[in-house]
Amino acid sequence: MIPYTYSLHKIDNTSNFGFHADDYSRFKFGDEQVASSFGRNLADGFIKDFLEDNDITEQIVVLSSPYCFIPTATFAMMNHFVYRLNHWLVENGKLVVQQAKVHRTITYKEDYGELSAEDRMKLIGNDSFHIDKDFLKGKILFFLDDIKITGSHERMILKMAKEYGLKNDIYMLYFAELVNHNIHPSFENHLNYHRIKSIFDLDEVIKGGNFCFNTRIVKYILNCEFTSFKLFLDRQTDEFIQSLYNLSLGNSYHTIESYALNLNFLKNYIVNKNYKLI
Template sequence: MSDRIALHTLAADACVLPSDGVVPAIDYSRFKYGDGVASIAFGRALADRFHAIVAPRDGERIFVTSSGYGAVPPAARSLVSPFVARMRRLAPGVELKPLRVHRLGVSPGDYATMDAAARELAVGAKSMHVDPRIDVSGARVIALDDIRVTGTHELAMDGCLNEAGASWIDHLYIVDAHSAAGRPSLESDLNGVAASSVEDLLVIVDSPRFVPNARLAKKITTLGRFDQERFLAAVPPTVAAWILDAVERDGLSHVPAYATGFRRLQLTAEALAKTTATA
């Protein structure tokens, strides 16, 4: 069995998030590209909402996970720590443990731009699994995610968590946009509100508690040469190295949608390194 809670539900005729409130459009967009302050705010807000609605029992065993991923965490993973910390204050008698759901395979492109059919191909029914050494049987699992659009990812998560023996699954979202799922570009549009330019991305990288994630790595990989140069020249070398490593570890360097951009990014990074060394 499962249940669903969201901080903000997008109306069927809506195409933007509000400018203020619990989920401001700018904060949501910045969160998707690594703004850790926004992650903390959303993680805590989800814990407050869950505790108010569900009121878990003392002694209850609960695992907290994000959306499933391969090698590099998505933005949703940054919600887990602030959520768990807040819940431990709100419900000290509850046994809370972080959990990771592993995802097999690599998306052939940006999941946010895919329609329902493409998402089903990218996230198959058997694409997720829990480490069999972790005993989830009989426990409640809270799955944190940024947005629900078609529900494809939710079904895949339900499949693997039920197979692992979870007694109940709570899906907690920052935004539930399922009623507006007919617009393929909706999720991508929401993501890009405050992350449409290199300048926007540099502000996020320079923000307090910045947490790099898979979406940022993909974004930088798909930029043109000039924008990649501007980005790499402005960020700390550790951030540039993290992005290059993340793309390789996630297997994106072999995906047609990212391969050319990744090679261009490598060459740009090498050229900048040589310039710095001879300066």
Template sequence: MNKRFSLHKIENEFDCPFDETGYSRFKFGDTYYAKSFAKELFDGFIKEFGKEILAQNEIILFPSPYNSIPTASNFLCSYFKEHLNYFLFENNRAGCIEGKIHRQQTYVQDYGNMSFEERITLISNDTYYIDKSFVDGKFCIFIDDIKITGSHEKTVDRILKEYNVNGEFIFVYFAELINNEIHPKIENHYNYYRIKTTQDLIEVMNSEHFRFNTRITKFILLMEDSDFEQIYQNISEQRREEMLHWAISNNYHQVEEYQKNIIKLKDKIQWQLTYKKDKDKTLTLQNSQSV
């Protein structure tokens, strides 16, 4: 039987138990909040499961399933791992390791607005893979940022059963919706609480703590021309190249809805590189002639 832990309980849609601004920025790549939330989550978790953790020989942490681009929960999981490993070190135990459920993502719809049934239908079309030989018989902690309908947990549970994986499993959440009267679309209220405009995104992307995740990458690739251009013109060359790299690595160039902006991004980057090379050649020539 699976065990569960959630740090914050959502009982009232008008009374959020966590920092909504921080959570929204976290969902769009601000790892400052991933680090802060991971510390909160670990402190709450270890109070309840500390003795059980110390009784284990091998522990594997899993973020939510992903392909190449990390999810926001991947960063939450990584920082959680740091705290857990230090706790294990202080108690003379072997450190935990981070596992992965591989996912071939196939949809572009906004998951946060969907009901439980819609979510299950959507993600049931995805392809998942887990290395049974690596996981079987281990103590596994599955970390996610928020539990709204439980579709993520249901999907992971299905994957474990399909691969006939045995072990002890704990599902750990930063927050959990426990009031069934609240519509699941409240998830998007939290997701977009602080991200209302293109300028809000630019502010996050120019932060030193920013890292690309699936949400912000997909969001930008679905933008209209004017918004996409605004993003491009107001982020660094490094960010532009990172975005193209991540998009290609996740095979987004094979998803029709993303293709236009990926091609535009590629063309702009190539043009910029060509322009810089030509400019450098001209400057070199001018300098040589002036000698």
């Protein structure tokens, strides 16, 4: 199975690649305003570069990068990609897209963006992806992700497609792709943390008016040094703190030993707060 692959931005050097590293960093930590811009730009580029010259009449299903309970940053980008694409589809008399989820079973604390190509495949190779095969029958599949670095996620998606016996046409769509293989895959973390250097840098995203939780920010907070974690928590709203705890449980982060200190403090913080209210 050979998918059609499209990326809006091709990264062939470490200084000039068509988008701002600070924007990408904010996007990865929950800035939905940037996610909206990235999603719309990806849709516009794909329409111009492919869809305008290729007549697709079948039902399109758009799928974000796999997740368990907490969506990835790509999920926010996907929503705005879909909004923009639907406008074009309706204007051209075509079916609006449907959406589906790729379920994943394993969560891990390792920072994926820091790993080599070999280590990425070792880590993600232990995971398994699941999908509703019957819902997808006879439809064209658009798998979205924010960036392609080594292709390990793509290989896992195609492995899943083979295991499920999917016969669908598959399109792999990326906001950006690392095309210069002389650049180490850890360049991804250069982008991820370009704007966010400490837990306190998160405030500008969280309190900027366009924040949405994702797996990266939850893991980053739970993995933070304890003293900084406590100081950070004191600056957040009750709603944020409650959501952080609920999402952490939903992704089974209570089973990860290195998160235990911060997560137990978070639990007690909520319990004590509720007790005082009573």
